[in-house]
Amino acid sequence: EAQVTQNPRYLITVTGKKLTVTCSQNMNHEYMSWYRQDPGLGLRQIYYSMNVEVTDKGDVPEGYKVSRKEKRNFPLILESPSPNQTSLYFCASSPSRGRGPYSYEQYFGPGTRLTVT
Amino acid sequence: SQKIEQNSEALNIQEGKTATLTCNYTNYSPAYLQWYRQDPGRGPVFLLLIRENEKEKRKERLKVTFDTTLKQSLFHITASQPADSATYLCALNRGSTLGRLYFGRGTQLTVWP
Numbered sequence: 001e002a003q004v005t006q007n008p009r010y011l012i013t014v015t016g017k018k019l020t021v022t023c024s025q026n027m028n029h030e031y032m033s034w035y036r037q038d039p040g041l042g043l044r045q046i047y048y049s050m051n052v053e054v055t056d057k058g059d060v061p062e063g064y065k066v067s068r069k070e071k072r073n074f075p076l077i078l079e080s081p082s083p084n085q086t087s088l089y090f091c092a093s094s095p096s097r098g099r100g101p102y103s104y105e106q107y108f109g110p111g112t113r114l115t116v117t
Numbered sequence: 118s119q120k121i122e123q124n125s126e127a128l129n130i131q132e133g134k135t136a137t138l139t140c141n142y143t144n145y146s147p148a149y150l151q152w153y154r155q156d157p158g159r160g161p162v163f164l165l166l167i168r169e170n171e172k173e174k175r176k177e178r179l180k181v182t183f184d185t186t187l188k189q190s191l192f193h194i195t196a197s198q199p200a201d202s203a204t205y206l207c208a209l210n211r212g213s214t215l216g217r218l219y220f221g222r223g224t225q226l227t228v229w230p
Binding site: 004031033035040041042043044045048050056058059090092096104105106107108109110111 | 151153158159160161162163166206208216217218219220221222223
């Protein structure tokens with residue numbers, strides 16, 4: 001089954017404790033992206049990757065890191081989480097074929113609900 | 118940056134009527150505009166995509182229009198059903214920047230019997 005998976009689905013952690021949220025897709029998509037969703041603010045892009053070893057900032061990259069060492073995986077790293085990073089996080093992928101994700105639909109993962117206390 | 122406004126936070130309509138949702142954008146002209154459906158606690162699901170040179174796109178009971186002069190897209194659900202109740206998001210890119218996508222805050226649609 002074609003899908004985007006995220007782990008963990010739920011996480012409660014404390015301020016400053018490094019964490020990684022994994023994202024994996026089995027559709028051989030070039031493009032992957034991370035979003036956070038907060039009430040009243042909608043979906044905001046954190047980082048995106050056009051292909052392996054190519055990453056770039058979205059609207060709200062502060063406090064986050066990403067890497068794209070292989071096509072299927074795009075982990076989101078929070079080196080020192082803070083309470084303002086409490087949010088619902090979504091990973092998405094798209095077969096951009098070099099033309100950008102906007103020309104093709106994005107497939108979203110199920111979400112990771114993160115709480116930082 | 119791109120600013121996107123969706124007409125209202127909530128829209129309530131009766132079953133069988135046509136729901137019309139609005140997406141307005143400012144600043145940059147997108148090459149494409151997309152519509153997604155999101156159910157509570159779940160990831161968005163793609164519905165339709167329309168290109169800047171297209172005026173209208175249809176898929177079953179769904180119809181999207183795109184007016185680049187007005188900087189507006191309209192999303193219609195005809196013969197609406199309670200199962201259509203969800204939040205609908207529009208998304209677009211900045212035309213010259215690959216990879217950057219902007220989402221509206223969404224319109225929560227409720228279809229009552």
